Amino acid sequence: MKKLDCNDVERIMVTDLDEGLDLDSKELLEAHLQACPPCMRIREEFQSLFSAVAADVPPDPGELFWRRYDSTLASALHKKRHAARWRDSRWKAAGVLLAAVIAFVAVFSVYDVRKVTRAPGGDTSELVFQELNNLYGPSPEEVVPALSDSTMLAEIRIPQGDDAMMDWFDAEDESGQFWLL
């Protein structure tokens, strides 16, 4: 049968008093203790110590103490709950306010863009063509033709109204040639 060493026994006896041992280990320990009075004495000291530690239960401070405990804690929890509710409602209000501000800004920024696109100079398409002209120059169709190219001139210089058309024909009749009005 395996024998225990005195150096190992202390740990084993603490384990025995604390959690208990399996049967084999318990048998080994008891066999060692029967044969070793110093270890037996140490075990008795551990037993006394464990009993003393377990007996150190502070007396209950009394009903009044626990009533005060419950009431002060309940009051503190109530305040905390109230504060949390108030904090939540403030966050909700802040959220609603923020959403309103965002909506307001969004609406008015779109309104401003429209105003800008209708800025002096005409509508959006005119602005785009101006920009394209600035970047790439005018397209061949937009280049003003030479005066001799009267047909082209007539097509391109579209008169602004019926009166203008009449003026144009009048001018042709008087001079016998096309003329730029």
Added chain:
Amino acid sequence: MDDADLIKDFRKGRTEAFSELVQKYSKPLTMTIFRMIRDVEESKDISQTVFLKAYEGLPGFTMASSFKTWLYKIALNTVRDYLRKRKPIHSTDALETLVDPAEPTWDSLDKKRNLSRMREAMETLPPKQRLTLQLRVYEDMDYEEIARVLGGTAGGARVNFFQAAKALREKLGAMQ
């Protein structure tokens, strides 16, 4: 209803569930804190602070450990903060002066003397060993739980318990 169910109820908005947790743990927790700081009024205040912290933290509690382990971890950190600010441990102990009327006076004095010696010896232990012993003996925690509360491993907690018991035995000798 177990702790997990109460926590679920609390998260669903039933605030009374938290009161049930308080009812369950307030006494043992306050007594554990009392053993650490030896001042009954301060223990009450710290214990209440622990529950307030738990109330705030409960929505974010992942339930990776038990509620008890988590609560005691909060308690330990709160006690640490308190002890850091406080002067050395009070020599007067309000609960120590209470004598059990059913006990004969001589026995009571003898018992008190032994308890006093044991408490003094406990105070000399390294904090981790002392707390391991207290959680094991008074809170009936297993070593896994102790490791979660104090940090480290279950094996480390077992070693701390053994070292604490060995040191106390050597300091006190035979207590009979």
